[in-house]
Amino acid sequence: MAQQKYTDQQMLDALRTAADGLETPLSAKAYDALRPAGAPSGLTINKRFGGWNASLQAAGLPTNQASGHKAHRSDADLASWVARYLADPETTGSYGGYATWSKNHPDAPSAHTIRYRFRTWSAAVEVATRTEVR
Known part of the structure; x- marks a missing residue:
């Protein structure tokens, strides 16, 4: 595993x-334009904390209001959607299949x-297989 x-904190x-x-x-x-020399990129921070607003919240900063976007979803909610997809007999079980299905x-x-959120499709499927379909 990479260090x-x-x-x-940094x-x-x-x-x-x-x-x-x-x-x-x-x-x-704006962060990428203003970030201190040697500081991590916005993308790196975003990935570490699971989203930009989550990053801002962890830093104790005001968050950007979602404008037209769905509210922040929990891991359980996301896994439940993957479980629904996997339970549908007409789906392939693939990432691409989910992309089409979700539309x-x-x-x-x-x-x-x-x-x-789960870093890989395989990890999402693994969590979803342990999740009850709602």
Whole structure:
């Protein structure tokens, strides 16, 4: 397993430094423009904390309000959607299959959201197979 280059504390400190003096919540794009020299990228922070707003929240900073986006979903909710997909006899069980299936289910999270949260499609499937379909 690769050793982490930055600690959580270093990442949170970089967020706080970039946000210092801003009147609006820090966006990932703004962070990358303002980040201190040698600090981790916004993408690295985003991945570590499971999303940009989760990163801001962990740093004690104001979060960006979702405009038209679904509310933050729990791992259990995401796994439940994967379990529903896997239980559908007309699906392939693949990431691409889920991406197509989710477009026909308006409340379903995107395939990208699933894979991003669980790091891999295989990990999402593993969690989903232990999850009760709601």
